[in-house]
Amino acid sequence: MTKCATCKKQWTGILLFKAHFASANGVECDYCHNTQYVSEKSKKKMIIPLLLVTVVLLIGLFAPPSITQYFWVYITITAATIIYVYVSLELTDVA
Template sequence: MTKCASCNKQWTGILLFKAHFASERGVECDYCHEKQYVSEKSKRRMLIPMLLVTAMLLIGLFAPPSVTQYFWVYITITAVTIIFMYVSLELTNVPPENQRN
């Protein structure tokens, strides 16, 4: 699971959810109160699973073999992608504009 870059404490699922949607602004750690940002490496790593979920959705819209089969395949791939994203998320203390330098 993801840990704070400052205090090395494991983050809860709610904090990780916030971190995904506030990656540019950062999220304050509940333990040490340092602002944490999603690392650039982590953002790049999340791109492929998100593209896979999007591709599966588009394939299902245009050529569904069976609605029930497609639904369960899509739900499984989406769940695996979300788990992967939360397990592989890396945090940093450096704001995004300074990470690129």
């Protein structure tokens, strides 16, 4: 799980959510109150899973085997991607 780069405390899901969407401005750590930013390495690792979700969505639009099957496959891949992104998120205290 993601930890603060300064105090090494594990972040909660809400802080991770904030960090993901406010990566340019940074997010203040609840424990040490230092501003943390999403690392460049972490931003690059997020691109591949998000592209995978987009490709699966596009494939389903053009050749759906069945709406129900496609729905569950898409939901599963999307959930796995979200979990991967939050587990692999790395923080830095340098903007």
